[in-house]
Amino acid sequence: MTAEDSITDPLLLSVLQAAAEARNQSLAILALINDHHASPSPEPPTDNTLQHISKQQKLLHTHLVRLRGLNRQATLAVRTTKQATAEARHEIDTLHLELQNLYYEQRHLRGEIAACESYSHPHEQISLIDVEDFLTLHPEFRSASEHDVTVARIRDEHAQRVALEEQRLALVRRKEALVKETAGKKEELARLDGEMEKWVHGQEAVRKLLEAGEKKSREATASTE
Incomplete structure (x- = not known):
């Protein structure tokens, strides 16, 4: 070619x-x-x-x-x-x-x-309420889609955790108040202990003074006889 x-x-x-x-x-x-x-x-x-x-x-x-x-x-x-x-x-x-x-x-x-x-979505790691238990508590979601039910379960969990957090904060505040009250009572007891100790020391001094007077009286009586 x-x-x-x-x-x-x-x-x-x-x-x-x-x-x-x-x-x-x-x-x-x-x-x-x-x-x-x-x-x-x-x-x-x-x-x-x-x-x-x-x-x-x-x-x-x-x-x-x-x-x-x-x-x-x-x-x-x-x-x-x-x-x-x-x-x-x-x-x-x-x-x-x-x-x-x-x-x-x-x-x-x-x-x-x-x-x-x-x-892996974070909601998969959250211990949500069981679906059937949630639907039993909230029957209005029985006809909802799986997505809507999941969102409702997350919101329900959030609401419960918010309520528990409020309870926890209330208990913390009550605990702080009790601790403060206890500290005040401890200070009052310490003050009373101090006063009691002073009173006891005072009584001991008075007793010793009385004993010394009685001893002198006995000695004086014995010398006159």
Whole structure:
């Protein structure tokens, strides 16, 4: 298979045909000249011979003019084709880049979806009231969706925890008040213990003083006797 067999464009085929015709015409003129010089006794060409050669040259010129025109058209067509090819390649490159971006975005979204599907929501770690127990306490949610029931259970748990927190704070405040009251009573007891100890010490001193007076009295009585 030759290069000419792989060409299918009509314009290029016409260029090849014109080139072949110009080549054949050139070969024909060269053959006339060679035949004239190859004769044993070449004579000056006659008028008929000169006219024939001139006619062949004009025909060659016609083929060359046609070949130049077709070649110019083919060159312009090649430039146009190159421009169209470049534009098409640019468009393909742009589409390929957009496709790559879509592929990366798709992969990113799939990763996000997988992360969401495997995400452990905090409410799953909360000890919520059993569904049936909740529906027994709140029958108005029996016709609700699973999502609405879950939200209601979370809100119910929140309300209960808020109430328990209020109770805890109330107990903490009561405990603090009792601790303060106990501390006050301890201080009062300590003060009373101090006063009692002073009173006891005072009584001991009085007793000793009385005992000393009685002793002196006995001694005085004994000396008078």
